[in-house]
Amino acid sequence: MDLKKYFQQQLLYWHDTENNRLLPWKEEKNVYRIWLSEIILQQTRAEQGMKYYERFIKAYPTIQKLAKAPLEEVYKLWEGLGYYNRCKNLHSTAQKIAFELKGKFPNTYDSILELKGIGPYTAAAISSFGFGLPYAVVDGNVFRVLSRFFGVDDPVDSTSGKKIFQQLAQDCLATKEPAAYNQAIMDFGAVVCKPDLPDCANCVMQKKCIAFQTSAVASYPVKEKKTKQRSRWFLFYILEQNGRFAVQKRTAKDVWANLYEFPNEEFAEEKLWKQAAKKDAAQWLNAKNINSAHQLLTITKPLKQQLSHQMIYANAVLIRLKNNGKKIKQYEWKSITELKHLPFPKILNDFLNAKILQLFQLNDAVITQKT
Numbered sequence: 001m002d003l004k005k006y007f008q009q010q011l012l013y014w015h016d017t018e019n020n021r022l023l024p025w026k027e028e029k030n031v032y033r034i035w036l037s038e039i040i041l042q043q044t045r046a047e048q049g050m051k052y053y054e055r056f057i058k059a060y061p062t063i064q065k066l067a068k069a070p071l072e073e074v075y076k077l078w079e080g081l082g083y084y085n086r087c088k089n090l091h092s093t094a095q096k097i098a099f100e101l102k103g104k105f106p107n108t109y110d111s112i113l114e115l116k117g118i119g120p121y122t123a124a125a126i127s128s129f130g131f132g133l134p135y136a137v138v139d140g141n142v143f144r145v146l147s148r149f150f151g152v153d154d155p156v157d158s159t160s161g162k163k164i165f166q167q168l169a170q171d172c173l174a175t176k177e178p179a180a181y182n183q184a185i186m187d188f189g190a191v192v193c194k195p196d197l198p199d200c201a202n203c204v205m206q207k208k209c210i211a212f213q214t215s216a217v218a219s220y221p222v223k224e225k226k227t228k229q230r231s232r233w234f235l236f237y238i239l240e241q242n243g244r245f246a247v248q249k250r251t252a253k254d255v256w257a258n259l260y261e262f263p264n265e266e267f268a269e270e271k272l273w274k275q276a277a278k279k280d281a282a283q284w285l286n287a288k289n290i291n292s293a294h295q296l297l298t299i300t301k302p303l304k305q306q307l308s309h310q311m312i313y314a315n316a317v318l319i320r321l322k323n324n325g326k327k328i329k330q331y332e333w334k335s336i337t338e339l340k341h342l343p344f345p346k347i348l349n350d351f352l353n354a355k356i357l358q359l360f361q362l363n364d365a366v367i368t369q370k371t
């Protein structure tokens, strides 16, 4: 039997007999829900995405409800998922479909691909799950499964390699049941042919899997370049004046775009970051033209957060500005209650959840320095 046919049959057989992966969007026919789940699942593991999916469906049961919601409220619901452009695109696409297209979701692969925030993978997923169209999904999971089973050693991160895998995926697709096939390959990659420790011993493909038969499972998929990891060091300044806190919207096209943050400095080296945390807060305030008298309350312990290609290190300096009548206009000033409703990056929420704001309500015992 043709190897591609064998692969397709075994995959569907596994899906029918062994696949018991439960996900809330599986077998879903409502295209709004399918689209929502696919946007959440971009760059997010299914286990993490589940609670966000349920949260969104509860808050916005229809695309019209999502379209009418204020963007900031949608960001707040998205908080912690990362890649915040997805959230912005989700909201603007909801508005386009609800208002310009009168609630009718585009129903061809090309028209779905034209929507903001949708690439070939998501367009293939929505086309097949929502409309039964014969488009194969291709992502990291699919690269891995296909490269191992067929023994393809073209790099998955090269332009030519991507084309080869795209064609191979399309050739293997069960065109009469694209939704079941696409679901099957995604689940198979997640629970059997996993990145580490694939379950080859119990795999229905084992007999003809080239990687397994040549004892080379660990050599696939082949990658051309190693992804570089970047480290970044931030020092946040949590300024309080008369019970209100200085915040700003992050406008840089960077991590956390459009979320709120405390005023901060980023450092090119760990050494400079450590030195900065020790320096007198007055230097920073002067540099920012903030001439108010102040108390330095404390400096938090450093926290770190792993993003996909970046390691973030951060700590926060808590500063109470005395009310000397001067208004500092360059920031928005929010109460603690208001802070709770603003969308913040996870690492800043970790600071807030560590109850550091309570320090502002404590007495002078916590004050380590006075100026």
Ligand code: SF4
Pocket (backbone or CB within 6 Å): 145, 148, 149, 192, 193, 194, 198, 199, 200, 201, 203, 204, 205, 206, 209, 210, 211, 212, 217
């Ligand atoms: S035998 Fe192993 S490597 Fe091959 S498809 Fe199955 S799980 Fe993947």
